[in-house]
Amino acid sequence: MAEAVARVARKVNEVVENGDNHLDLSNCALNAFPTGLYVVMSNVAQDIHFITLANNELKSLTSKFFTSFTQLRELNLEGNNLRELPKDISTLMHLKSINLSRNKFQEFPEKLLNVNTLESINLEDNQIKDVPVEKLTSMPSLRCVNLKANALNKDNLQLSSPTIKFELLV
Template identity: 50%
Template sequence: MAKAVANVARRINETMEEGRDWLDLSDCDLISFPDGVFKMLRSCTDNIHKITLANNQLKALSNKFFHTFSQLRDLDVQGNILTSLPDAVGDMEHLISINLSKNRLAVFPEHLTCVKSLQNINVEGNQITGDMSRNHILYNSIVQTRNCIYSPSCETSTLFYLCKEHCSHHLCTSVSHAPTVDYTSLDIANGG
């Protein structure tokens, strides 16, 4: 345990001392985002644009996390045990990419559809089931956009790429006429 704490502290110090715009806390055996990190980084949270928390045992991220790191552009939380994201993720004005692969999400985190800057969402390797309308995703804005490809041939992928330059960002409204699409056979990728 002491070794893990020392590893986290060392990585935070390196980020601060070197003035990095990223924080890598991957493979640190974290079960939650440490409150001490908020305190240690309080003077430079606006400068942090990328956070990697991959391959830990994170069960949740708090609203405080997203409010504190409001300038975040890239978040990698793959390989954890997340079952949902907090509402505050929908307020992220600068988030471009989020990797949620290999977690325990059962439904698509609908608050992500409100992030207008978001271009890349990876939810591969989760347990997302159901249809697009039940998960509040606008089929016409994601699947039928120019240069985005719908391919029902992939049986296990749940990899989503939002094509910012080709999507109409009206993703926060719910559409009842969206067709039923099984997430286990959905692969949306930037085709161009």
């Protein structure tokens, strides 16, 4: 545990000191985003465009996370224990890609439908049964939705609809 805390501190210090735009806290045994980092990173949060929190033990992210890192382009939350997203994800007006693969989603996170800039949504290997394909078609920038390895109800999934203008991987 002490090693994981030291790794987080080291990675955050590098970002703050170097002015990097990528924060990588993957494989740090985090069960929550450390609240102390909001203070430490307050001067650089607006410059962070890429955050990787993959392969941790996150069960949720707070609204503060999304309202602090408002300039995110890519968010990698792969391999956690997430079941839902807070409504404040819709404040990410620059987000192009979100990776939520290998989490615990049982329903498609419909809050993503309000992020008009999203080009790629990866929900591979969750427990999703139903997908709002009709609503996804109204997302103007969407290019790809990965739903492989889910328990999809394929009877309700209209894969060949001419209105689908994005790649739907099932």
